Amino acid sequence: MRWSRTLLNTLRDNPQDAEINSHKLLIRAGLARKLAGGLYTFMPLGLRTLHKISAIVRDEMNKAEAQEILMPALQPSELWERSGRLETMGPGMFKLKDRAERLMALGPTHEEVVTELLSNEINSYRQLPCTVYQIQTKFRDEIRPRFGLMRAKEFIMKDAYSFDASMDDADKSYKAMYNAYVRIFNRCGLDARPVEADTGDIGGQWSHEFMVLADSGEDGIVDCAACGYAANQEKAERIIPEKEAQLCPAIEEIETPGIKTIDQLVSFLKCKSSAFIKTLIYLADDQPVVIIIPGNRALNEHKLKRVLQAKKLEMADDATILSVTGATAGFAGPVGLSVKIFADNSLKNATNLITGANKADSHIKNVDIERDTDVTAYEDLVIVTAGDCCPRCRERMQIKRGIEVGHVFKLGTKYTEAFEAKYLNDKGESLEMVMGCYGIGVTRTLQAVIEQSNDKDGIIWPISVAPFAITILNLDPSDDQVNNVVDGLEKELTDHNLDVFIDDRNERPGVKFKDADLIGCPLRVVVGARGLKNNSIEIKQRSSKKNTQVPVEEAAKSIIQLAEEMFQRCNS
């Protein structure tokens, strides 16, 4: 392929709406263009990389004996009513009506469609296990699309679904997908690690996310260097060191005019934030509940939702706060309340605390949780932070940032029950199939590769997913001898199944060097009149500073050998 005939414009300046490196490079290198927030066009080079990633995904899926299918993106909403997710996922779905006024949805994911499908197709245990997958455009009405392809309204996802006869078999299918994911990300040149994760709206028994470590990542990862425990911050647990009960003087009221937040209290009373009880009022399925956690901690709503087994969870409005506590927001406390109170584990036996008096402009001190409050249950409710103790080995843990590129779930029978997806076993009994589901954000993976592999000059593609393995810079496109050598090289390399991009533009050499670095093909070959005078061609790897000069007649051989070595490294 020749640059002069390619729809490819590189940009010198960073686009003003891009924040993170990979997003800037995606646009500057001409891989993609924005149509609107969260909507992108893939340009020729970007699409080539997308195809290469898809090919790796397909290859590993097929090796794991998953079968490729393609389901409709447009789906009838009744399916979503049957699984109960029209309510839980509703706001995040694009909904529309057909001309008969039937409510439809653009698929954000396909558990419903696939379960409906397989419930009809699978009748016997002889057909199990069965795993299907597709690579398809998904639509999600994201609250806030962000960072280019990282969080888009329309994106390409590989989604796979496994169906098994038993929980044990389902574990095997899960493990097979898990292993395939490890290989896929490895082959894409990504350093991705699996972490324990929350199952969220998808539901199910357990799940792992595959995280690419990056400072710009949207997810927090809790990591224990001592034992290898790793989990999404949404899910991560911690161990609380045991506390002895201490004597505590009687409650005293203190005046705190207009002092509402923990921060204000800290400076007003000159105490540490951990000396306070943070009292939060939530509506769980429209019923008020009170949550208390230490003043220096943040509530983990995912954990709370799980503990309360609530479908819907939202913070209470001012009117509810007034009716529950008898005071306006800012002065709520757990003492004397008649609704259910859920306390974080770390408050067990806690004493000498300060909290709201449920009365305007007042707080109370010397609160003893056991003595003064009526806690319904102690649960693990807060977001784990750096320095908390590992639930496995009790060592201190760290927090890192990551980009979620893949997610595997063991679903159990959540969907097969809703859709009565049953099979007959060898005794003639009718049983629900056990499901798993497995997603890879293909477009997000593309940008994650850029995020993890770049320098100040541009992208450094791993050869397995580079738009082209090799770029040849023709420094003198008006020189017939140079053109002949370039053409010869192109033919030999393409004959060896290597893709080659030739910069044949009428530009000065400096421009070509800069653009080659920006686009980041792993191997750069320079052919110029000056080099040819010495019968020499220059070969350089994007990832290194070193140039190699080779005689013209050996060039193709050297390039092929280098490329093969690079491919091997990606596959190992």
Add this chain to the structure above:
RNA sequence: CGGAGCGUAGCGCAGCCUGGUAGCGCGCUGCGUUCGGGACGCAGAGGCCGAGGGUUCGAAUCCCUCCGCUCCGACCA
């Protein structure tokens, strides 16, 4: 959904405060000189200044409404 910022040529920006009919750099077209790490000169093309309304003799500039984009938050009792 709440908060903040931005919207002027394909891209990056100035002009707005203090109203007088639009400018810079990159890119693009032509000619010439250059030619191994984003060259230079000359000559050009390209803009309903996000949209609508208002104030005014006159609006990119002041006022109102809307739309779009980006960031922060979804943490607060």
